Every structure is written in structure tokens, then in C-alpha cells.
Amino acid sequence: MRAFHRSKDPTIDSVAAAAGVSTATVSRFFNEPAMLSADTAARVRKVVDAMAYVPNRLAGALASSRTRVVATVIPTLSNSIFASTVQGLSDSLALHGFGVVLALSGVNDEHFKRQLMSIMGHRPDGIILTGAVPDPAIRARLEVSGIPTIETWDLPADPIDMVVGFSHEAVGRAVGRYVVKTGRRRILIVSAGGPRALARRAGFAKVLRNNGIPLPTVASFPGPTTYGHGRLAVAEHVNATTRPNLVLCSSDWAAHGAMDELRRKRLRIPEDVAVIGFGDLDFAAELDPALTTVKIDGNAIGAHAASLLMKRAQGERVREKIVDVGFELVVRASSPPDLAGTMTARPRGSAKIRGRPIRGPDS
Amino acid sequence: MRAFHRSKDPTIDSVAAAAGVSTATVSRFFNEPAMLSADTAARVRKVVDAMAYVPNRLAGALASSRTRVVATVIPTLSNSIFASTVQGLSDSLALHGFGVVLALSGVNDEHFKRQLMSIMGHRPDGIILTGAVPDPAIRARLEVSGIPTIETWDLPADPIDMVVGFSHEAVGRAVGRYVVKTGRRRILIVSAGGPRALARRAGFAKVLRNNGIPLPTVASFPGPTTYGHGRLAVAEHVNATTRPNLVLCSSDWAAHGAMDELRRKRLRIPEDVAVIGFGDLDFAAELDPALTTVKIDGNAIGAHAASLLMKRAQGERVREKIVDVGFELVVRASSPPDLAGTMTARPRGSAKIRGRPIRGPDS
DNA sequence: GTGATTTTTGTAAACGCTTGCAATATCATC
DNA sequence: GATGATATTGCAAGCGTTTACAAAAATCAC
The missing domain is CATH 3.40.50.2300 (Response regulator)
Structure with missing residues (x-):
């Protein structure tokens, strides 16, 4: 009744028999090699190779209750x-x-x-x-x-x-602080609808509010934002009446699309409109102008x-x-700094959560 | 010695005992539910829910030699x-x-x-x-x-x-035939170094050769080609001396990069230079001009x-x-057709390999 | 050599499930 | 009711490993 037959796989028993040792020894050959004498090991190895034996991890896991x-x-x-x-x-x-x-x-x-x-x-x-x-x-x-x-x-x-992980709210605040410094006030947000994008928006909005900056227009999309979303949002929300001077996107994809669409409208980046992304995907640095974004080390x-x-x-x-692996606001040409270089937010983390400073694992 | 203790997971035995049935019955509850009487099933279900029992698939797989x-x-x-x-x-x-x-x-x-x-x-x-x-x-x-x-x-x-799958060589030939028709003769290829990209290039080259078209310049990169590769290749190979009128890329990524770099050089797409990609990634249709590419339904x-x-x-x-799932040459504005619309290569496949025509699974 | 250690190997009982087979319960028919 | 068929259930023998424990072998200190 086996769906297809595989019964002829060598087992630890057949290997043990062929090598003239016990199954325990074969098991140890794989799991505790140091425990075997040199020539027992050699003998087992020979048989294992000859039979093309691959230990059945299901059985192993069942017995050891560790699945790896x-x-x-x-x-x-x-x-x-x-x-x-x-x-x-x-x-x-x-x-x-x-x-x-x-x-x-x-x-x-x-x-x-x-x-x-x-x-x-x-x-x-x-x-x-x-x-x-x-x-x-x-x-x-x-x-x-x-x-x-x-x-x-x-x-x-x-x-x-x-x-x-890292705090999305903190990302939003960091970007907010940066945006405040750049002096740009007419903001268009292109954002995904998920909880994390929302948290970033909340952090961002908070900083704006504290600085008396008008609330941004928001173009929101379900799921992760794409190149197309970026283009679409700009196409719809940038016109004679409203012309943002900063487009903040919830992904580099969207930022990329926004840039292309802005260019299509003959707007200069960053002179007329600055663009900020999220993710620092590999193309971000290679765009022209290079994209200002938030780097997450996935x-x-x-x-x-x-x-x-x-x-x-x-x-x-x-x-x-x-x-807390933190994040990094990578300032590039698409939204140039007031201050030169790159602002970095070091992992800060969870002092507030755990009541003590944290470190990453010492790997 | 267990790495962390999990021994308290309910087992099929504990469920069976609690429900007052045999283990076989519990097993059937999950695998052959139709075989149980309505109230046995109900009784088992109750216990399963109460104990939050999740069958151990390792044990199941070991016993049935089907892992799912x-x-x-x-x-x-x-x-x-x-x-x-x-x-x-x-x-x-x-x-x-x-x-x-x-x-x-x-x-x-x-x-x-x-x-x-x-x-x-x-x-x-x-x-x-x-x-x-x-x-x-x-x-x-x-x-x-x-x-x-x-x-x-x-x-x-x-x-x-x-x-x-599909034939990469056939893709190359299809693109070759298309390119021949467009009449463009000065070709730059941006290609990955892998066997499949190579097969496409071979098919493409063959068609060119048969039509007496000069061999293309090739910029080859290891691994899958990226946006950056596309830009780089154009930056290096397009200048006063040599100016291709078609750039053929082994990925939509590279094509995208190539387009951006061409534009930067103030070349018009497709008037001065046409661009063709591979993959029909989701952004391909949204680029401006939209990208001519080969669609593979991954x-x-x-x-x-x-x-x-x-x-x-x-x-x-x-x-x-x-x-053979075939492929589709999707002709869009970045490399406009001589003939209108979209050329499609239907799965053809392996008549040649198997000696009879093939069909996809009737799923 | 001897006894004590230390290494190396073997024995056999789990691990948690599936399933062939047998047993029992249920049902339709006559 | 008895009978045969069918629908449910249970028994128990595996499935291929790991590993505590015990036994055997090798090594060491004197």
C-alpha cells in the first residue's frame, strides 16, 4: 500500500550488520564520531559509502525528540x-x-x-x-x-x-526628525496598510505634529507596496493643485516607482521633490539619484x-x-541632508522594555 | 538530557485514553474520518480540542513511510x-x-x-x-x-x-527571430553566466548567425543579473564609438538598469535604443516605456x-x-514590434524528446 | 602483574504513530 | 429470529533511530 516503494533504503541495521558492529556504533558514527576508535570509524565509513546510506532523520528525531x-x-x-x-x-x-x-x-x-x-x-x-x-x-x-x-x-x-527586530515606530520618528530638518513641509506618504507600516507612519506623524507641520496626504495600499503603487500614487496626488516636495514611501519599490513617475512629470529629484524609501534593497544605492532610505539588515x-x-x-x-538590531537612515541624493553624511540609529532597544540594556548574541 | 523539555505533549495514547477509544480510532479520526461513527468522532474531537493535541508527523511518517x-x-x-x-x-x-x-x-x-x-x-x-x-x-x-x-x-x-520547465534555447531563438524582424543590428547583450542564460544566448546567436547579423557585444556577469549590472554594462559599452540600438538583458532587473542608464545618456527608448528583458517581473509592465520581455509563469x-x-x-x-510550460514573448513599448501585438510561443516541447506530443497535467 | 581508570562497544527499551487483521456491532432480508 | 453483509472498532506488530546502562577492552600507575 506504500504510495511508491522505497523499502529498500538501507537502514542503520543493515549498515551495522555489514560493518560487523552494533547499531549504536553506527549511530555514534554520525552523532558522536569522536567516541569511535579510528578503525571502527573507518570500517563504518566504508560501508556507509558503499551502501549510500543516509540516516533517516524522522526516526532519529522521534527517538531523540530533537528534529534539527x-x-x-x-x-x-x-x-x-x-x-x-x-x-x-x-x-x-x-x-x-x-x-x-x-x-x-x-x-x-x-x-x-x-x-x-x-x-x-x-x-x-x-x-x-x-x-x-x-x-x-x-x-x-x-x-x-x-x-x-x-x-x-x-x-x-x-x-x-x-x-x-527593531521598532517601526522608532523608524518613523527618526525619519520624521530628519524630514523636519530638511525643511520640506508638503509631504505625500505612499504606504502599505499592514501593522508595521502603520507603526512607522504613527511615529512619523507624531514628530510632524510636535513640530507643527501639516498632516501629510496618505496614499495607502493593501499588502506590500510595489513599483506600480509608487507610480500610481504620484500620478494621482501630484498635480497643479497639490505638489508635495517630499514623497515618503513604505518600500524602496514604491519609492522607485514614485521617482520614475515624478521624472515623467518633469519634476527634478531632489530639487523639486525629495524621495525616501524603506528597506535599502540592493538597487536603492544604484538608482539615479541614489535613494535615501532606511536600511534594515534582514x-x-x-x-x-x-x-x-x-x-x-x-x-x-x-x-x-x-x-534590537536597529536600523540605519541612509541619506543619499534623492533626499539630501542638511547635515552631511549618514545618520545612524544604533540599536537601542529594550532598556525600556526589559529594564536593562541589551546586547545582540555574541555570535 | 533533552535540550528543552517538551515531554508533556499529549500523545495519541493519552488522547485515546481520555476519549475511551483505541489509538487506532484516534489515528483514523485524523486520517480516515469517514470511517468513524458520528459520535465516536465527536467524542474524539472534544478531547483533541481540550488537550490541544497535534499529531506528531514524525512518528506518523515513520510508521507510514509517507512524510507529506x-x-x-x-x-x-x-x-x-x-x-x-x-x-x-x-x-x-x-x-x-x-x-x-x-x-x-x-x-x-x-x-x-x-x-x-x-x-x-x-x-x-x-x-x-x-x-x-x-x-x-x-x-x-x-x-x-x-x-x-x-x-x-x-x-x-x-x-x-x-x-x-521550458527550453531556454527556444527562448533565445524566439527572441532572435523577433529581433531580426525589428531590423536592429547593433546589439549589446547583458547576460548572466549561468547555464540557462548561456543556453538562451546560444539560441539567440544561432538565429543571428543564420541571418548574417554581426555578433553582439556581450557583457557577462556571474550570478543573476541585477539592476546595477544593467546600468554598468550600458555605462561601459555605450559611447561615442559604439552605440548599440538594442540591449538584450538576461533579466528584467538588468533591463531596468539599462533603461535608466540609457536615459541618463539622453538616449531615447525605443527610438535610439530598444531594450528587452527576461522574466516579466511585476514591474516590467509598469516601467515607462513598458518593458518588452519574455514572460515565464514561475x-x-x-x-x-x-x-x-x-x-x-x-x-x-x-x-x-x-x-513544457512554454514562454511568451511580451512585446511592449521598450522594443516595439514590426508586427502588432504579442507573439506567443505555445508549449511545444518534448515531442522531440519523448517521441510524442505532451500535455500539461489536467489540474 | 594488578587493580583502577578510561575508552570503546553492545544490548535493548523507548519514541508516537499507522495499519493488516480480527472482533464486534449494526442492519437489511427472508 | 436467523443469516449474511457491512460499518465500526480494537489489538499489536512494526517503522528506523537514540541512548541509558552494562560489558568488554585498552591503558595507566605502581
Whole structure:
């Protein structure tokens, strides 16, 4: 009744028999090689190679209750800003022989839940989430599961377990402060509708308000903002009547589109209109003019998360459960500074949350 | 010695005990629900909910030798053209309760091998590869494993098992024929160095040769071509001495960069220089002028692959092991047609390979 | 040599599920 | 009712590893 037959895979037993040792020895060959004598090891190796034996990790995981797998749940993969995080995670984990299982949750909340349940069936040694988890039922489920969980790309006030991210609100404020200094007052915001984009907008708006700057026009789009959104927003909101002198976008994509559309309208960047993006994707520096944006090191987020998980997997207690990787406002020609160079916001973090200063893992 | 303790997870035994049924019944509750009487089912459901029981898929897979997992090996995730394929795959598989494990192989061949071995330890019910597999040792290993394998984004002459892709050489020829018709003769190629980009170039070159058109200048880059590559290539190869009237790029990214750099040089697109890309990424249609490019439906590739795998998983024999999803030359303003509209190359495929016409899976 | 250590190896009991087979309950028919 | 068929349920033998514990072998200190 097997769907297709694979029964002839060599097992640890067949290898042990062929090598004239016990299964325990073969197991140790893979897991505790230092424990074997040189020539036992050699004998086993020979048989393993000859039979092309690959240990069945399912059986191993079942017996040891360690799967060497971490699960990642992200909304989507298609030109996603999280791709770099998965990459960083995967690269770091591979070094430790860990694998990644991926669940694409989409936007639908119900689907997210289903995916998570499915994931939990795999008994991963860790779960990586993007953003904070809203649904309390799911939170509870995760907490009770005992699986190390890392929320990323955000800094939730009340985390489930561990966190590797940054404060979107702080990003908004930093950009706000910068914008105030540039002196530009007629602002168009092109923004995604998600919670994180909203948090950035809130931080930004707060700073403007404190400085008596008129509220920006907002063009909001569901899902991550694209090149097309940027063009569209500019096409619609820049005309004879209203002409912003700064367009602030919730992604570099949108910023790029905005730039192209502004140029099409014969507006000069940055003389007539400045443009600011978010993400510092690889093309940002190569645009003309180069794009002022907020750099997030997605790869580092993944690597940090991996490092925390590996610590946990080795039984170490993780003291700093909240890692603020910070962000960097990278000032380039599309929105030139009043002050020269690059403003950097160093990870500050969670002194306010945890009552003590934090450091990243010493990986 | 457990890394962190999770021993208190409910098991099928505890659920069975609490519900006053046998473990077999609980198992059937999840796998063959139709087999249970209405009130047994209700009783089990109640306990399952109360205990928040999630079946351990490792144990299940071990017992049934079906993992309900498919593995994907792709070179990288960062702005990868394969992201859409993984997305399509994952979406389709989720419908059947299958999960995806991801292995990022990088470019290094040794690393690819290691990742593949690791993957095989998971005993996936299917393996998705991008491109053909070069190393014969790895091929053999895959063949002997009995795991259904799908090579994608290519149409290898001698496939390991199943294939879902298209002919890059044919793409090159189609573009070649189109270019010949446009009458442009001074061509600059911006190309990646990988085998597939090379195949496209070969097909393209062949058509040019047959038409007595001078060999193009080629700017070649390792890895997938980026926006920056496009700009760089144009910056270097377009000047007073040489001025191509067509730039053919191995990705929409590069095409986009090329366009921006051409504009910077005050060249008009397409009047002075036409531009052609590859991929039809979502921004391609939104550029100004819109980009002429080759559309590949990456999502469909993933969905097709999933469908083949699901068939295999249900024990069906797959007759059409080679699916040519074709491609489409989408003619837009950046390189206008001599003939109006859009030229389409329908899947043609593998009559030549298999000796009979092929159809996609009837999903 | 001897006894004490330290290394190396083996034995066998889990790990949590699936499933062939057998047993029981239910139902339609005559 | 009895009978045969069918719909539900249970029993228990695996699935391929890991690992505590014990045994055997090698090494060491005198």
C-alpha cells in the first residue's frame, strides 16, 4: 500500500550488520564520531559509502525528540522583504546541520493558523515568525508548546518568547526628525496598510505634529507596496493643485516607482521633490539619484535568530531574549541632508522594555 | 538530557485514553474520518480540542513511510526568480496538507551536494530542483532513492525523473527571430553566466548567425543579473564609438538598469535604443516605456510540479513526465514590434524528446 | 602483574504513530 | 429470529533511530 516503494533504503541495521558492529556504533558514527576508535570509524565509513546510506532523520528525531529543523512562517515569498531573513537564517542553520521548513501563511488569518498547526506537527526545534502574533489563542498554543519561538522584524511589547527586530515606530520618528530638518513641509506618504507600516507612519506623524507641520496626504495600499503603487500614487496626488516636495514611501519599490513617475512629470529629484524609501534593497544605492532610505539588515535578523535558536538547542539559557538590531537612515541624493553624511540609529532597544540594556548574541 | 523539555505533549495514547477509544480510532479520526461513527468522532474531537493535541508527523511518517513533505532546492532566495515557483508550489501543496522544506544550495557545487544529502534524510515525498543536475554521482543517488524528483525551469535532454520547465534555447531563438524582424543590428547583450542564460544566448546567436547579423557585444556577469549590472554594462559599452540600438538583458532587473542608464545618456527608448528583458517581473509592465520581455509563469511551474507530485503520492502513474510550460514573448513599448501585438510561443516541447506530443497535467 | 581508570562497544527499551487483521456491532432480508 | 453483509472498532506488530546502562577492552600507575 506504500504510495511508491522505497523499502529498500538501507537502514542503520543493515549498515551495522555489514560493518560487523552494533547499531549504536553506527549511530555514534554520525552523532558522536569522536567516541569511535579510528578503525571502527573507518570500517563504518566504508560501508556507509558503499551502501549510500543516509540516516533517516524522522526516526532519529522521534527517538531523540530533537528534529534539527526550524520552521519559518512568512506571509509570502514573492518579492518579499523577508527573503533575506530566510536566507540568513538558512545559511546560519546549515552550518549546524539544521534544516528549514517554510510555511507561507498568506494574509488570511485562518490560513496562518492552519499553517502553524501543520508546522507544529513537525515538532520543529524552533519557530520563526514575522511580526508580532495577534491572535491570543495562537499565542497560547505556542507558549504551551514549549518550542522556542522568535518574533522578528518587530519589537512587540509583550513577546511570546524571543524577539529579533527593531521598532517601526522608532523608524518613523527618526525619519520624521530628519524630514523636519530638511525643511520640506508638503509631504505625500505612499504606504502599505499592514501593522508595521502603520507603526512607522504613527511615529512619523507624531514628530510632524510636535513640530507643527501639516498632516501629510496618505496614499495607502493593501499588502506590500510595489513599483506600480509608487507610480500610481504620484500620478494621482501630484498635480497643479497639490505638489508635495517630499514623497515618503513604505518600500524602496514604491519609492522607485514614485521617482520614475515624478521624472515623467518633469519634476527634478531632489530639487523639486525629495524621495525616501524603506528597506535599502540592493538597487536603492544604484538608482539615479541614489535613494535615501532606511536600511534594515534582514540577513542579520535571520542570522541572529539562528544563533539564539542554536544556543537554546544546546541547552544554554538565553539571557537576552530581545535583540534590537536597529536600523540605519541612509541619506543619499534623492533626499539630501542638511547635515552631511549618514545618520545612524544604533540599536537601542529594550532598556525600556526589559529594564536593562541589551546586547545582540555574541555570535 | 533533552535540550528543552517538551515531554508533556499529549500523545495519541493519552488522547485515546481520555476519549475511551483505541489509538487506532484516534489515528483514523485524523486520517480516515469517514470511517468513524458520528459520535465516536465527536467524542474524539472534544478531547483533541481540550488537550490541544497535534499529531506528531514524525512518528506518523515513520510508521507510514509517507512524510507529506516535499523538498525544494534552489540556489538562493534573495531577489530570486524562483521565489514565485516556491510560492506556487507551497500554495498548491498546502491544499493537500503537504509541507515544504527548503534548502538554499548557493552556487557552490559541494554545498549543493551536502544540502541534498541533508534533504534526503528527511525522506521527502518529492524533490524539486531548479535546472538540470550536472553531477552524475548526485543524479545516481537521486535515481536510486526512488523519491519522485522534478527538475524545473529547464528542459534537460536526459531528465532524472520528471520535468516542468521550458527550453531556454527556444527562448533565445524566439527572441532572435523577433529581433531580426525589428531590423536592429547593433546589439549589446547583458547576460548572466549561468547555464540557462548561456543556453538562451546560444539560441539567440544561432538565429543571428543564420541571418548574417554581426555578433553582439556581450557583457557577462556571474550570478543573476541585477539592476546595477544593467546600468554598468550600458555605462561601459555605450559611447561615442559604439552605440548599440538594442540591449538584450538576461533579466528584467538588468533591463531596468539599462533603461535608466540609457536615459541618463539622453538616449531615447525605443527610438535610439530598444531594450528587452527576461522574466516579466511585476514591474516590467509598469516601467515607462513598458518593458518588452519574455514572460515565464514561475507560479505555474510550481503548481504543475505540485500536481505531478500529488498524483504520484496517490499512486497514480504519471504518463507525461515532461511538461513544457512554454514562454511568451511580451512585446511592449521598450522594443516595439514590426508586427502588432504579442507573439506567443505555445508549449511545444518534448515531442522531440519523448517521441510524442505532451500535455500539461489536467489540474 | 594488578587493580583502577578510561575508552570503546553492545544490548535493548523507548519514541508516537499507522495499519493488516480480527472482533464486534449494526442492519437489511427472508 | 436467523443469516449474511457491512460499518465500526480494537489489538499489536512494526517503522528506523537514540541512548541509558552494562560489558568488554585498552591503558595507566605502581
